[in-house]
Amino acid sequence: MTSVETRPPIIIDEPDDSFVEMIKKTGGPNIQNCYQCGTCSGSCPAGARTNYLVRGIIRKALLGLKEQVISAPELWYCTTCYTCQDRCPQDVRPTDVIKAIRNIAVAEGYMLDNHRKTAAKVVEAGHAVPLDKDMWRKLRESVGLEPVPPNASGNPWAIEEIRKITKKSGFDTLIGYEELRKAAEEKAKKKKE
Numbered sequence: 586m587t588s589v590e591t592r593p594p595i596i597i598d599e600p601d602d603s604f605v606e607m608i609k610k611t612g613g614p615n616i617q618n619c620y621q622c623g624t625c626s627g628s629c630p631a632g633a634r635t636n637y638l639v640r641g642i643i644r645k646a647l648l649g650l651k652e653q654v655i656s657a658p659e660l661w662y663c664t665t666c667y668t669c670q671d672r673c674p675q676d677v678r679p680t681d682v683i684k685a686i687r688n689i690a691v692a693e694g695y696m697l698d699n700h701r702k703t704a705a706k707v708v709e710a711g712h713a714v715p716l717d718k719d720m721w722r723k724l725r726e727s728v729g730l731e732p733v734p735p736n737a738s739g740n741p742w743a744i745e746e747i748r749k750i751t752k753k754s755g756f757d758t759l760i761g762y763e764e765l766r767k768a769a770e771e772k773a774k775k776k777k778e
């Protein structure tokens with residue numbers, strides 16, 4: 586065991602003083618109202634089942650621990666149920682704060698793979714949950730619905746428009762769409778061999 590005296594200091598993160606201002610501008614203007622009462626975490630269904638602690642994320646954000654906050658997988662455990670938002674006595678609007686931090690995280694290259702894949706579906710099929718399997722179509726027909734709903738999924742021109750928008754807005758670059766597309770192609774090729 587290393588003695589406390591000789592142990593080197595643990596540098597957790599370099600505080601970034603601009604982080605709070607970024608959050609305030611990105612959708613969490615009231616973050617500095619937080620007085621750490623814990624009502625948010627005590628009400629949080631995601632925190633009841635995981636190590637996600639919304640109060641802790643807000644505290645770290647207020648301390649400027651930007652890298653630690655935006656790179657943590659827990660940031661994505663919030664279900665955006667808004668219970669904390671309803672109950673916060675300081676009008677911090679914790680759900681909005683989490684969403685603001687997520688936006689900052691994505692802009693800086695931190696995103697869960699499954700979210701990237703879901704976003705890629707929007708580029709490919711114009712819908713985050715496309716009905717690209719026969720079983721969905723059959724299920725819809727079995728309850729008297731048309732096989733494809735009247736949205737972008739059934740309209741190739743609409744999908745083209747969506748692709749133009751994702752390209753022009755930089756959304757495809759943000760999610761690394763080309764990289765995902767090539768990986769999917771490789772996978773399909775290997776499957777055939």
Ligand code: SF4
Nearest residue numbers: 619621622623625673
């Ligand atoms: S409920 Fe509001 S004031 Fe209390 S810890 Fe959570 S965000 Fe901060």
Ligand code: SF4
Nearest residue numbers: 629663664666667669
């Ligand atoms: S919105 Fe997110 S942080 Fe707030 S209670 Fe729901 S799951 Fe927890």
